[in-house]
Structures are given as C-alpha cells and as structure tokens.
Amino acid sequence: MKTLYVQVDINSYNGKLYDFKTDIADLQKGDVVVVDTINGMLIGKVVGYTDDTKATKWVIDKVDTTAHKARLERDKQLAALRKKLEARRKAVDELTAFRHLASMDSEAAALLTQYEALIQ
Incomplete structure (x- = not known):
C-alpha cells in the first residue's frame, strides 16, 4: 500500500497540527483517528492531506463512530x-x-x- 501523509489536529495539544504517515486510503477531513505519538496513542481529527514527508509516526486506525x-x-x-x-x-x-x-x-x-x- 502507498504511504500517504495527513495532518491531524490533536485536541489536547492546543490546536497545533501534526503530520502522520498513513496507509489508510479513505481518510477524509473530519475523520477521527488514533495516532501513535511520543506520548502514546492519542485521538485527533484529520484536517487534510499534506505533501510533507517528514512525518515519522503513524495513524493507527480510523475510529468508527457510527x-x-x-x-x-x-x-x-x-x-x-x-x-x-x-x-x-x-x-x-x-x-x-x-x-x-x-x-x-x-x-x-x-x-x-x-x-x-x-x-x-
């Protein structure tokens, strides 16, 4: 699978956007995701895709809120x-x-x- 890069707003970190790698092809703006951070797993919202390939941490999974x-x-x-x-x-x-x-x-x-x- 192709590695893509997304920006994620992690609510507990003052609205700063963080870049993550992902191989989840159908992520969309507003999707809730679990991300792997230096502080462990956190929840955030996808803001959009980015071309920044400096990200080292991964989106773990999309949260199904249905x-x-x-x-x-x-x-x-x-x-x-x-x-x-x-x-x-x-x-x-x-x-x-x-x-x-x-x-x-x-x-x-x-x-x-x-x-x-x-x-x-």
Whole structure:
C-alpha cells in the first residue's frame, strides 16, 4: 500500500497540527483517528492531506463512530419521549386528584365540571 501523509489536529495539544504517515486510503477531513505519538496513542481529527514527508509516526486506525452516534441519537429520542410521557403523567395525576377531591366536595365537583369543559 502507498504511504500517504495527513495532518491531524490533536485536541489536547492546543490546536497545533501534526503530520502522520498513513496507509489508510479513505481518510477524509473530519475523520477521527488514533495516532501513535511520543506520548502514546492519542485521538485527533484529520484536517487534510499534506505533501510533507517528514512525518515519522503513524495513524493507527480510523475510529468508527457510527455505533456511538446511534447511541447518542437513541438517548436523545428517549429523553424527548420521557419528557412527553412525564408531562402526560402529570396531567393524568392532576386530573385524578381533582376527581378524587370532587367525589368528596360538591364545590370542587362544580369546579371540576367547568375545568373539564375547558380542557376538551
């Protein structure tokens, strides 16, 4: 495989760009990669390709974030559904409490009749 050279932004290093060798042909701008550095393996984002052949360290692999993005989307959907369900539960609990009060108090029963007419 042909050796290519990419610039990588390693977030923990103040936005400075570093050059790495790679034999991963389909790397694109924005891809998250694991790189081999003098400080061990680090995570960064590909900024683009470069002609600089001074790089001595390698891109270890591209990080597949597909499953993680799906988990985040699932969490987002669950939170939205939970919020809607919680609002419905509160409304039902409130109405149940009002009905219970109305069964014991004629004034509350009259108020509940008016209330139910307005919410329908």
